[in-house]
Amino acid sequence: MQNLLRQSNAAQQRVQVFLDSTTPYTARRWGTTGALLALFMLRVIFGQGWYIVCYALFIYLLNLFLAFLQPKFDPSINEDLAEQDMEDGEPGLPTSASAASFPRGGGGGGGLMSGMFGATQPEEEFRPFIRRLPEFKFWLSATQAVLISLGCTITRAFDIPVFVPILVLYFFVLFGITMRRQIAHMVKYKYVPFDLGRKQRYGQK
Incomplete structure (x- = not known):
């Protein structure tokens, strides 16, 4: 054996x-x-x-x-989590994404998952596309x-x-x-x- x-x-x-x-x-x-x-x-x-x-x-x-x-990290999930945080009244965890990091939304804070996907970086930092299924x-x-x-x-x-x-x-x-x-x-x-x-x-x- x-x-x-x-x-x-x-x-x-x-x-x-x-x-x-x-x-x-x-x-x-x-x-x-x-x-x-x-x-x-x-x-x-x-x-x-x-x-x-x-x-x-x-x-x-x-x-x-x-x-x-x-x-690999679906931005729609981040969006849903942010909306859920707003509905639940979550103050958000302190992160580097401050009020200056949200020029579009006008909000001063962020949800519990804010900044997870890098979509709210103040200087639009380049991030490579990571696939859910690699080639x-x-x-x-x-x-x-x-x-x-x-x-x-x-x-x-x-x-x-x-x-x-x-x-x-x-x-x-x-x-x-x-x-x-x-x-x-x-x-x-x-x-x-x-x-x-x-x-x-x-x-x-």
């Missing part, structure tokens, strides 16, 4: 070392995942089945993509999901009969609603999840 555990730990370490070595090669990693996804789609098309597996895969990928676009974990989870989906196409046990047009229509409706909501969130709180090749420099406004 101990020998089996040692072999399992050694195998996990080798896999982790391999995954760590692929970290700098973003384009190659996503290219491999895209090729696996294309292989899965060809399997579904030519095999004329596993539509429910395909639907579940794309719903999962959509959830991963949304988590990739969202900030590497996004890629790893997506690749694992595609591989599992490919494995499901080996047997017809996962080929559950479904009405395909309804699944396709429902997926596009869900995609449109979720992306519209995410874009509205990005516009409201003025953040961009992509750097678009530009980096913020010290002293740059």
